Amino acid sequence: MNYTIAVLGDSTVGKTTFLDRHETGAFTRQHVPTTHTSVRNLTFSTSGGVVTLRMVEYPELTPVANLLHTVQADAVLLMFDLTNRISFKNALLYARAIGNTVPFVLAGKQV
Numbered sequence: 001m002n003y004t005i006a007v008l009g010d011s012t013v014g015k016t017t018f019l020d021r022h023e024t025g026a027f028t029r030q031h032v033p034t035t036h037t038s039v040r041n042l043t044f045s046t047s048g049g050v051v052t053l054r055m056v057e058y059p060e061l062t063p064v065a066n067l068l069h070t071v072q073a074d075a076v077l078l079m080f081d082l083t084n085r086i087s088f089k090n091a092l093l094y095a096r097a098i099g100n101t102v103p104f105v106l107a108g109k110q111v
């Protein structure tokens, strides 16, 4: 089974770091802004078989309402920084723009 997951959220909330951690186990200390969509496959063995998630990190969508149509995904991983209130408010804008078009999960990072 293959699914495409869009990873969205403000810059610096920790999208790349999260994906690096899953891919290699390493914690990425440095912030190198993601300027273009960045794709990597994460494979999981589950009781239902092997699942490959095509994780697509997007640069911050500003303004989200105008740019969301550029996102093609089966589901969204929407991230915010628990120490940054603005990133949470912006996550709500993302959530509103996504509406019920695809399933999404909201993940608080940076703890």
Ligand SMILES: Nc1nc2c(ncn2[C@@H]2O[C@H](COP(=O)(O)OP(=O)(O)OP(=O)(O)O)[C@@H](O)[C@H]2O)c(=O)[nH]1
Binding pocket: 009, 010, 011, 012, 013, 014, 015, 016, 017, 018, 028, 029, 030, 031, 032, 033, 034, 035, 058, 059, 060, 109, 110, 111
């Ligand atoms: N303490 C802590 N720092 C984190 C965590 N996740 C990310 N960081 C740090 O936050 C900074 C930004 O992380 P990135 O993963 O590059 O952020 P991003 O969301 O990919 O940013 P853009 O690509 O610019 O959109 C880096 O310096 C990371 O080391 C976390 O869970 N805890």
Ligand SMILES: [Mg+2]
Binding pocket: 015, 016, 017, 032, 033, 034, 057
């Ligand atoms: Mg990034």
